[in-house]
Amino acid sequence: MRRVAVHDIGHYIAGGAGETEAARYGDVFDPNSGKVQKRVALGTAADLDRAVAAAEAAQPAWAAVNPQRRARVMFKFKELVEANMEELAHTLASEHGKVIADARGDLMRGLDVIEFCCGIPHAMKGEFTHGAGPGIDVWSMRQPLGIGAGITPFNFPAMIPMWMFGVAIAVGNAFILKPSERDPSVPVRLAELMREAGLPEGILQVVHGDKEMVDAILDHPAIAAVSFVGSSDIAHYVYSRGVAAGKRVQAMGGAKNHGIVMPDADLDQVVNDLSGAAFGSAGERCMALPVVVPVGEETAERLRAKLIPAINALRVGVSTDPEAHYGPVINAAHKAKVENYIQMGVDEGAELVVDGRGFTLQGHEKGFFVGPTLFDRVTTKMKTYQEEIFGPVLQIVRAHDFEEALRLPSEHQYGNGVAIFTRNGHAAREFAARVNVGMVGINVPIPVPVAYHTFGGWKRSAFGDTNQHGMEGVKFWTKVKTVTGRWPDGSASGDNAFVIPTMG
Structure with missing residues (x-):
């Protein structure tokens, strides 16, 4: 393992940036001049293993944190992104090529989802039925999956990562982000700001790479769910390979609106x-x-x-x-x-x-x-x-x-x-x-729903049955546990032992 050069971009693993085992690098261009301005490490399965190990160590304690405290991290993160808006927008524009106003919009649209995540205690409430049977109550709870991963495209290097990691982390998961290798600096900076906001080490990590890293994510047995945005052919590939590996997958593809x-x-x-x-x-x-x-x-x-x-x-x-x-x-x-x-x-x-x-x-x-x-x-x-x-x-x-x-x-x-x-x-x-x-x-030319609704297309524009962010996002990044409970008063005779209790 070696530390990357000053103008190179390494992974962000276990709360630290700059280390990689990669032997390969990709060029990061300034689209305005056509010149190479940085290089990004193209990671290996070994890099991913390090990130997964850190996530496994950190996630149980994070899941045990009550949701209002997790929401406070989201509040602080939003505040930090807003305070660093100009730095982030200029970095984003320098690697993507979009104008500064559009770069700010990229960040602000991502923050819309972070604002939704600030209300995560309400979004995670389950259901309750009193008296479902004689002395029996039934209730449900939403629990995190464990470790999630996101594979994001070049065109929204701030918004789409925040769409994914905001909800996934707010509900109690650890998250590993694989951003586009074409404009990777802002995703790393967002991870640093999340750490500054109080997120524990190992809960949000960034690994860089190409198909080798994508396949490592799809195949890794400890990663429970994968969210993807990109072209339709790759979305179909990600969905098929991820599902075959037993993962929950949402894969958003191309469009012709x-x-x-x-x-x-x-x-x-x-x-x-x-x-x-x-x-x-x-x-x-x-x-x-x-x-x-x-x-x-x-x-x-x-x-x-x-x-x-x-x-x-x-x-x-x-x-x-x-x-x-x-x-x-x-x-x-x-x-x-x-x-x-x-x-x-x-x-x-x-x-x-x-x-x-x-x-x-x-x-x-x-x-x-x-x-x-x-x-x-x-x-x-x-x-x-x-x-x-x-x-x-x-x-x-x-x-x-x-x-x-x-x-x-x-x-x-x-x-x-x-x-x-x-x-x-x-x-x-x-x-x-x-x-x-x-x-x-x-009469709305770009009908992107607000953050408390959900984003997702049909046909070859989306693979999987759950949309991005909003309550659909909460459902995607959690699993439901249903509990049926009875506190007997000691008078039961045992005559109905072979009858389903809630049928009494």
């Missing part, structure tokens, strides 16, 4: 909403809105006429530019992937209205920038429609009527989020009830 625009919609508001929902964070969101479906040719033409100048007016800039609407994508490989999808759209016959390829920023020519892109006359047969692009690309798919617009998201392989823009309450109500998608927005 649609925005249905009815003829009566306020198009100025729609265009404003689409600008942020399709292009914010360079489109690197599972709740981005990359497909807009105008209903009727007249609606399509009016929408297109308004979209073109709005898209051309978008400012792409470095993360620290306060005037920029969005920054670079995460790395060179992802930039190439997005630009390849744009070319694919052209080859498939879609009309390229605004081309974002070849975008450069003076002084940052090697940064990973992709300009905003707009396609029209996209069809459901096109691979660019069927697959998630995950970049600043908006596609117009024209629908003849409401029923066709309803079918498009309902029949797509992904079912994460969808939105409808209309002034018609009946149309909105009908759409929300019938669409085959997990999260629905009505």
